[in-house]
Amino acid sequence: MKYWKKLSHAEQDLSISAALRQNVDFKHNLSLGIPASKLDSLVFHEGAPFLKDAPLLRSYVQNPNHIGCHTLGDSETFFSGTQQLEREVIDILGVDLLKAAPDSIDGYIAAGGTEANIQACWIYRNRFLQENNAQHHEIALLASEDTHYSVAKASNLLHLPWYSVPVEDDTRKLDLDQLALIIRQAKANGVKYFIVIANMATTMFGSVDDPDDYVTALQAENVPFYLHIDGAFGGFVYPVSLPENNLNFTNPYVSSITLDAHKMLQAPYGTGVFLTRKGMMRYVYTEQAQYVNGMDITLSGSRSGANAIAVWMILSTYGPYGYLEKINKLLYRTKWLCKELEQLGIPHYRHPNLNIVAIRASAVPSSVAEKYGLVPDTHQGAPNWYKIVVMEHVEIESLQEFLLEFGGNSFLK
Numbered sequence: 001m002k003y004w005k006k007l008s009h010a011e012q013d014l015s016i017s018a019a020l021r022q023n024v025d026f027k028h029n030l031s032l033g034i035p036a037s038k039l040d041s042l043v044f045h046e047g048a049p050f051l052k053d054a055p056l057l058r059s060y061v062q063n064p065n066h067i068g069c070h071t072l073g074d075s076e077t078f079f080s081g082t083q084q085l086e087r088e089v090i091d092i093l094g095v096d097l098l099k100a101a102p103d104s105i106d107g108y109i110a111a112g113g114t115e116a117n118i119q120a121c122w123i124y125r126n127r128f129l130q131e132n133n134a135q136h137h138e139i140a141l142l143a144s145e146d147t148h149y150s151v152a153k154a155s156n157l158l159h160l161p162w163y164s165v166p167v168e169d170d171t172r173k174l175d176l177d178q179l180a181l182i183i184r185q186a187k188a189n190g191v192k193y194f195i196v197i198a199n200m201a202t203t204m205f206g207s208v209d210d211p212d213d214y215v216t217a218l219q220a221e222n223v224p225f226y227l228h229i230d231g232a233f234g235g236f237v238y239p240v241s242l243p244e245n246n247l248n249f250t251n252p253y254v255s256s257i258t259l260d261a262h263k264m265l266q267a268p269y270g271t272g273v274f275l276t277r278k279g280m281m282r283y284v285y286t287e288q289a290q291y292v293n294g295m296d297i298t299l300s301g302s303r304s305g306a307n308a309i310a311v312w313m314i315l316s317t318y319g320p321y322g323y324l325e326k327i328n329k330l331l332y333r334t335k336w337l338c339k340e341l342e343q344l345g346i347p348h349y350r351h352p353n354l355n356i357v358a359i360r361a362s363a364v365p366s367s368v369a370e371k372y373g374l375v376p377d378t379h380q381g382a383p384n385w386y387k388i389v390v391m392e393h394v395e396i397e398s399l400q401e402f403l404l405e406f407g408g409n410s411f412l413k
Contacts, residue, residue, distance in 0.1 A: 003088065004096040006319025015085070016055035016309060022081025023064055034078060038063050056310055064305030069281055069297050071106040079305055086308035092315055094275050097239050098257055100249035107275035109261075109308040111300045113232025114150040116258035116274035117197065119284070119299050120228040121154040123256070123276065124195045126283040132224070134193055136160060140186050142214065143197040144174055146207055148230060151197050161191065172207035172349060179217045187221060194218060194225040200247045200257075201234025204377050204387055205349055206356030208238065211246060215253050228256045232272065234354055235259035240327045241353040255280060261311045264327075264355075266392065271307040274298075326392075330355045334390045337399050344406050355390040368405045 007015070026037045038046065039061050046061050059082065068075045070083040071090055086109055094105035110116045121141060128134040141162040143151045155162035163182050166175045186194075196218070198209040211227055218225045229247050231238065236259060239248060248254065256276035261267035284297045318326060334355045341348050347360040361369075361376065361383040369376070369386050376383030388394070388402075 001096045001320050003091040004320045007316040012313055012316050013055045019081035019085050020062055024078040036065050056313060059306040059309045066303045066305040066308060067296055067301055069106055069108045082305040085312045089308055089311050093273060098248040104278055105275055106278055106281045108298055110272040110274045111270050112272040113258050113260040115299050116272045117150040117230055118154045119274050120256045121158055121195050123280050123283050124226040125158050128193045137190055138192040140191040140194055142194050144209060146172060146202040146205060147197055147199055148203050172205050174213050176213060183217055183221050194223060196225055196227045197230050200229050200231035200238050201354050203233055205358045206351045206354035208351055226255045227253045229254055230258050232258050232260040233263055236264040237327055238353055240324055241331055265314050267310045267314060268307060330390050333396055340403050357388045358385045361386055372402050
């Protein structure tokens, strides 16, 4: 590991405190032109004694604004200290987790996976428009039917057609015959360029696309494309459970990756991550943002620097090996659950390197699904699947209680 190190709480506190001191001090320095301040002191008491030992809460109170993309160079100098911590997060995730070469990745802490996926589509749409003189109707999004609904949002917002690829019902793998037919049909409809969104764990099933399937099919039709990996769920699991994979930056066709720290990393909600190869972010420069140092090239604009610090703290607390142990514990519980389901004859789907289990709805009474908070694949009519996500709080005792509804055995009895 080049950047990912385990740090004690005291070491983290020192680094965060030093970063906050480099930021603008609204209380002691004259800063007349910034449309920002620390959190309202009548509501958020900055002198509360517990803040002394809580560097993240101190960060929220000081309220750093991380507008822009700090891996590019110039940024707002008022918050330079905490921006450096965000750059460290991008290095850890881009290089140590997703195997990019050092100094080859740009990125930022987004509001979530939805924003990060749309950011990718926005970049590649603009690149095709600017470099290939493409028309909007000539650029299409391509993703599986299991892909996240953020692709539908991107299609709507960016005025791009979206082609959905069927998957096999039992394996959730792409239907390659249909993929080839869809690409040819899109070409017949006038599409000349494709933006591909491949899944590193779908939201409902935890299924993983093979990006090479898309690459092979698109190259066979001799059409230009960009490949984005949606790792909003799997990005903090799959690279740990299966380090040798082709959904990272060692794959030359992968241009960008989405992660979601507020899922498996257990960061505060509103903490996604967008990572892309150098040279791509410039296609979404907003030149009208000239009063912003470095200008703004992110979909969300102003962003909480405290969320970046939260990710930095989590990564620093565990270190790479502590985090490996955490993920392996969850994978053990998931494997245990699947073994019990198999013994009970309950049909289900699980990718062996992920911690999501999708169970056929026909095998689960709706009252049981409601009792245990299972999530259906649809709320519009009868579901086909229910899913269980084995998170930190989902212990084997809880899974045993669920299995007893189906006549399972328990050593707790």
